[in-house]
Amino acid sequence: MNLFDRCSDRNLSPELKWMNEPGSWAFGENGALEIAAPPKSDFFIDPSGQSVRSSAPFLYAMKRGDFDMVTRVGVEMKAPYDSGCLMVMSDDGHWAKLCFEFYESTPTIISVVTNNHSDDCISCKAEASKPYLRIKRAGNCFTFYYSADGQKWETIRYFGLDCEEEIRIGVVAQSPTGEGCRVTFEHLVVT
Numbered sequence: 001m002n003l004f005d006r007c008s009d010r011n012l013s014p015e016l017k018w019m020n021e022p023g024s025w026a027f028g029e030n031g032a033l034e035i036a037a038p039p040k041s042d043f044f045i046d047p048s049g050q051s052v053r054s055s056a057p058f059l060y061a062m063k064r065g066d067f068d069m070v071t072r073v074g075v076e077m078k079a080p081y082d083s084g085c086l087m088v089m090s091d092d093g094h095w096a097k098l099c100f101e102f103y104e105s106t107p108t109i110i111s112v113v114t115n116n117h118s119d120d121c122i123s124c125k126a127e128a129s130k131p132y133l134r135i136k137r138a139g140n141c142f143t144f145y146y147s148a149d150g151q152k153w154e155t156i157r158y159f160g161l162d163c164e165e166e167i168r169i170g171v172v173a174q175s176p177t178g179e180g181c182r183v184t185f186e187h188l189v190v191t
Helices: none
Strands: 017-019 025-027 033-037 043-045 052-054 058-064 067-075 083-091 094-103 106-115 118-125 132-138 141-147 154-160 166-174 181-185
Touching (some): 043 118, 067 083, 067 094, 083 132, 083 181, 094 132, 094 154, 094 166, 106 154
Antiparallel strands (some): 058 166, 067 132, 067 181, 083 094, 083 166, 106 118, 132 141, 141 154
């Protein structure tokens, strides 16, 4: 099921909600969601304990049990770490995101797993201007995948996450060091 199917313009379907709603967002005629990530927006709990950030726009639905979630994302990459992400969240200290991110001037696939502190992992250069991102849940085990074409999937990360049976799942737009960027999600399919 595409969670964007019952959305239009600035109208959300009943199952979708915002955490940190951005000032500018809308669903286009083709059903894609465009978000303007605000300046300095991010989700990250620095392992050094020096900063905690939970300010990026997160459009989510509640989901109980196992699932498979896929999106295709495009990012207007201007500043380091500008990105569009798939994210799962149990609570403020237990969440994970898979990102298409501007890292060292290169579009890159990056993941962050947070069990009270964030663990940031740079995985690979993205081979598409609009890659597909995928998260699968089986109990408290999660797998992140990336695909250039939506057909052949590369495993990025497999990990455990302390979480509830019902969690938030959805998309994030962020610009941690920049003045904002535009992020487009073509769909959000959950099975």
